[in-house]
Amino acid sequence: MQSNNEEIIQIKDLTKIYQDGLPALCNINLSIKKGEIFALLGPNGAGKSTLINIICGIVRPSAGEVYIGTSEIRKDYRMARSAIGLVPQELVTDMFERVIDTVNFSRGLFGKPQDPARTQKVLQDLSLWDKKDAKIITLSGGMKRRVMMAKALIHDPKILFLDEPTAGVDVNLRRDMWDMVRELQKTGVTIILTTHYIEEAQEMADRIGIINQGKLILVEEKNELMKKLGKKKLVLNLRTPLTKDISDLPLESSPDQLQLTYTYVMGNEEGISHIMRHLDERGIDYKDIRTEESSLEDIFVGIVGTKL
Amino acid sequence: MNLLGVKAIYNFEMKRFFRTLFQSIASPVISTSLYFIVFGSAIASRMGEIDGVSYGAFIVPGLVMLSILTESVSNGSFGIYMPRFSGTIYEILSAPISSFEIVLGYVGAAATKSVAIGSIILITARVFVEYRIEHPIWMLIFLFLTSITFSLMGFIIGLWADGFEKLQVVPLLIITPLTFLGGSFYSIEMLPPLWQKVTLFNPVLYLVSGFRWSFYGISDVNIFTSLIMTLVFLFLGLVIVALIFKTGYKIRQ
Ligand SMILES: Nc1ncnc2c1ncn2[C@@H]1O[C@H](COP(=O)(O)OP(=O)(O)OP(=O)(O)O)[C@@H](O)[C@H]1O
Ligand SMILES: [Mg+2]
Numbered sequence: 001m002q003s004n005n006e007e008i009i010q011i012k013d014l015t016k017i018y019q020d021g022l023p024a025l026c027n028i029n030l031s032i033k034k035g036e037i038f039a040l041l042g043p044n045g046a047g048k049s050t051l052i053n054i055i056c057g058i059v060r061p062s063a064g065e066v067y068i069g070t071s072e073i074r075k076d077y078r079m080a081r082s083a084i085g086l087v088p089q090e091l092v093t094d095m096f097e098r099v100i101d102t103v104n105f106s107r108g109l110f111g112k113p114q115d116p117a118r119t120q121k122v123l124q125d126l127s128l129w130d131k132k133d134a135k136i137i138t139l140s141g142g143m144k145r146r147v148m149m150a151k152a153l154i155h156d157p158k159i160l161f162l163d164e165p166t167a168g169v170d171v172n173l174r175r176d177m178w179d180m181v182r183e184l185q186k187t188g189v190t191i192i193l194t195t196h197y198i199e200e201a202q203e204m205a206d207r208i209g210i211i212n213q214g215k216l217i218l219v220e221e222k223n224e225l226m227k228k229l230g231k232k233k234l235v236l237n238l239r240t241p242l243t244k245d246i247s248d249l250p251l252e253s254s255p256d257q258l259q260l261t262y263t264y265v266m267g268n269e270e271g272i273s274h275i276m277r278h279l280d281e282r283g284i285d286y287k288d289i290r291t292e293e294s295s296l297e298d299i300f301v302g303i304v305g306t307k308l
Numbered sequence: 309m310n311l312l313g314v315k316a317i318y319n320f321e322m323k324r325f326f327r328t329l330f331q332s333i334a335s336p337v338i339s340t341s342l343y344f345i346v347f348g349s350a351i352a353s354r355m356g357e358i359d360g361v362s363y364g365a366f367i368v369p370g371l372v373m374l375s376i377l378t379e380s381v382s383n384g385s386f387g388i389y390m391p392r393f394s395g396t397i398y399e400i401l402s403a404p405i406s407s408f409e410i411v412l413g414y415v416g417a418a419a420t421k422s423v424a425i426g427s428i429i430l431i432t433a434r435v436f437v438e439y440r441i442e443h444p445i446w447m448l449i450f451l452f453l454t455s456i457t458f459s460l461m462g463f464i465i466g467l468w469a470d471g472f473e474k475l476q477v478v479p480l481l482i483i484t485p486l487t488f489l490g491g492s493f494y495s496i497e498m499l500p501p502l503w504q505k506v507t508l509f510n511p512v513l514y515l516v517s518g519f520r521w522s523f524y525g526i527s528d529v530n531i532f533t534s535l536i537m538t539l540v541f542l543f544l545g546l547v548i549v550a551l552i553f554k555t556g557y558k559i560r561q
Contacts, residue, residue: 059560078310084402092398093396108316111405113312
């Protein structure tokens with residue numbers, strides 16, 4: 001997807017120590033490429049929001065530098081921030097404002113003249129146009145999140161930060177979000193999102209950065225990472241203990257011979273039907289079947305060697 | 309300079325004023341009327357004139373000052389406290405707008421409201437007493453400077469407060485007593501000598517005195533002392549705000 005390898009964000013030796021003393025970020029170095037979707041993956045308290053909030057100007061870095069293009073976020077904050085749109089983790093809006101007013105307010109705040117056509121386009125793209133005169137307090141949580149997205153997009157940012165865009169969002173809206181993010185990417189917007197869910201990172205991202213306890217542990221192309229770490233398991237519970245030979249199939253059996261497990265790489269499910277066909281042919285009957293994904297936890301164990 | 313950003317904040321704040329226009333206007337009109345009924349009618353008859361000005365007319369500048377100080381502080385503090393409280397301040401912090409421009413938007417709106425309310429009180433007062441304004445330009449200068457200065461103080465309180473109680477505490481425990489004791493409703497010459505000296509430490513005295521001078525040409529302290537003191541307060545407020553933004557105190561962790 002990336003048109004080139006031009007770097008749009010450069011983070012250099014970034015450290016953040018909050019007042020209470022614990023380092024929330026230690027020496028982060030990271031470059032984001034223009035036009036990519038980058039997912040920051042990490043557990044609660046890893047430092048994802050801190051990293052985003054520093055880049056957006058909400059939190060002050062303790063040390064280090066961040067460049068947006070050639071603009072340093074503190075020295076050249078006007079240029080840097082003009083390029084950025086942010087949808088923060090928490091749903092915060094002016095409850096008694098109308099949707100259209102709050103969106104236009106954001107555009108003004110970023111120093112851009114009002115543009116009714118642009119407002120209409122943004123609201124329509126987010127399916128908010130028919131709610132434009134509604135007070136925000138009357139909207140559902142999912143719609144509020146879209147309003148925040150509209151506020152972030154109304155000044156035509158080149159970079160969009162989405163801090164846990166799908167927290168508390170149902171399956172349909174999640175799909176919508178993902179589609180919207182992909183559409184945005186097509187228009188050349190660079191997107192950085194955070195998530196707790198590996199599936200989300202897998203679904204969306206071109207590259208993934210894993211962060212834990214303020215340290216960026218690993219940054220990798222998504223496909224590479226999935227190949228290495230994204231394991232999935234198919235577990236079959238048998239009706240009767242296994243008696244037939246299945247050593248030619250990539251299956252592990254449990255000691256009581258009542259359970260078979262097939263482990264495969266995420267996104268590479270072709271093996272499943274092969275196995276099922278062979279089990280049927282050999283008359284091996286199962287009463288239950290389920291799949292397990294490697295959790296973020298498993299991946300951490302894989303990388304760091306310790307539990308979270 | 310992000311003037312459109314300033315305008316966005318300013319308009320947003322003014323909208324709240326207009327949304328609650330009735331309360332915004334009704335409360336100063338009612339309280340002014342009450343003051344006139346109580347002080348102007350009941351007490352004035354026994355007070356006689358002060359420096360050739362009837363007591364009812366004498367308290368007009370003090371009444372305006374009282375409202376301007378409380379309105380400025382409460383509007384200035386509420387404006388910035390609300391987004392801090394609700395979290396919507398994230399957007400202001402992440403916008404390409406300088407601290408000075410943020411202050412300009414919020415304090416400008418708060419001061420505008422105060423000037424509007426001051427004008428409403430002057431109009432209401434006209435119903436009760438005849439008063440004159442000898443130095444209209446000076447009157448406006450004091451009106452604007454005081455509104456700006458105290459809106460700025462309010463802004464500082466709004467940045468400092470971490471609960472609604474604290475927003476109330478300063479106007480209630482500091483501004484209102486200082487205004488009442490600062491010669492809003494009497495000339496300090498009416499006080500015993502010791503209290504006259506003590507009152508000189510009350511900053512509000514200088515504001516009220518200068519403001520009253522612009523009406524009737526009478527004052528407790530020299531007009532230029534008043535002007536200089538007002539400017540000093542304004543300057544102090546600006547310095548404190550600048551320090552707050554520089555250190556990120558309670559805004560940017
Ligand atoms: N304002 C603050 N003051 C003090 N400590 C903070 C503050 N904000 C965050 N922290 C601490 O910094 C660390 C990183 O927090 P951060 O919010 O960046 O994590 P996160 O990865 O976004 O977590 P989550 O997935 O829960 O959103 C945590 O230990 C948190 O307690
Ligand atoms: Mg977070």
